[in-house]
Amino acid sequence: MDITTIISENEMNTLKNMIGKTFNKYKCDPFINSPMVYGIVGIYVEGKPFKITSLLKEVKRFLTTDEVAQFKITETTDNNIKTFMDNGKMIETPVNSKIKSISVVNDFQTVKHNGENYEFSSTVGFIFTLEDSREISFEIGTWFSEMITIHRGYDLIEKFTKTDDFLEEWEDCNGFVANITREITVIE
Numbered sequence: 172m173d174i175t176t177i178i179s180e181n182e183m184n185t186l187k188n189m190i191g192k193t194f195n196k197y198k199c200d201p202f203i204n205s206p207m208v209y210g211i212v213g214i215y216v217e218g219k220p221f222k223i224t225s226l227l228k229e230v231k232r233f234l235t236t237d238e239v240a241q242f243k244i245t246e247t248t249d250n251n252i253k254t255f256m257d258n259g260k261m262i263e264t265p266v267n268s269k270i271k272s273i274s275v276v277n278d279f280q281t282v283k284h285n286g287e288n289y290e291f292s293s294t295v296g297f298i299f300t301l302e303d304s305r306e307i308s309f310e311i312g313t314w315f316s317e318m319i320t321i322h323r324g325y326d327l328i329e330k331f332t333k334t335d336d337f338l339e340e341w342e343d344c345n346g347f348v349a350n351i352t353r354e355i356t357v358i359e
Contacts (some may be wrong), residue, residue, distance in 0.1 A: 174231055176241040176293040177277055185221065185244055186273045186297070187358050192217045194266045194299060197307070198252055199321065200259045207318045212309060213252030213261070216270070222247045223297070223309050225317045232314070233282045233289040240311045242294045255317075268301040272359045276310070276328070280337055283348040298327050328355065 198213040212223045222245055227238040254261050276296040282289045296310035308327040310320045313336075322330045334351045341349035 174289075174291055176228065176230065176239060178242065178244065178275065178294045182244050183275070183358070185246060186275065189216045189270050189273060190358060192270055194268055194270050194301065194307070196263050196265045196267070197321075198261045198263045199319075200254050200256055201262050202321075205320075206322060207312075207320050209259075210255040210317045210319070211252065212319055212321065213247075213249075220247050220249045220252055221245065222252050223319065225311050225319050227315075227317060230291075232291050234284070237315065239293070239314055240316055242296070242311050244297070266301070266307065268303060268305065270299055271302050271304075272300045272357050274298040274300070274328070275356045275358065276331060277354045277356070278334065278337070279352045279354065281350045282341060283350075284346055296331060 193216065195215040195218060197215070199208040199211070202208070210225055214221050214223060224243045225240045228241040229236055230239045232239055252261065274297065275294060276298065278293055278295050280291045293314065296308055298306050298308040300306050304325065305323065306325060306327045308322045308330065310331055312318065312320050312332040334353050337351045338349050341347050
């Protein structure tokens with residue numbers, strides 16, 4: 172079974188090909204009480220549609236098999252960017268700015284127990300930096316959630332879920348030692 176939900180080389184190439192191109196808009200369900208949407212966001216770059224999804228996938232996570240949210244980005248058609256909500260209605264948010272860089276945020280988690288190391292790696296978000304230095308981020312805040320958090324502004328890595336949340340998840344588990352590192356790969 173998989174012990175990673177890191178985006179693929181093809182997905183990295185998809186992101187690389189967006190650099191210098193115009194981020195036209197994104198399309199998602201309207202926010203309700205928080206800047207989160209369920210399962211899918213469509214982004215349009217130079218008129219081409221792509222979908223960012225957070226869908227559950229059964230993987231081996233440490234000592235057990237769990238349903239884990241997997242972040243993906245794929246080129247698609249406009250017809251495939253549709254709400255996952257019953258009676259949902261997608262809305263469009265204009266961006267209309269060139270993409271200067273894209274940061275891919277990956278978390279590398281380890282748990283040590285009885286002398287054994289267990290590892291789990293995952294892509295938790297993308298941050299698009301635009302030509303005027305504004306940023307738009309898309310993040311999975313929790314490993315078991317299909318919700319995608321969207322932020323606009325500056326220094327958006329500061330708005331990402333803190334890695335301490337993972338450590339707190341394990342602090343009451345006697346005999347388990349957890350560690351996490353966050354790696355940010357900037358595509359320019």
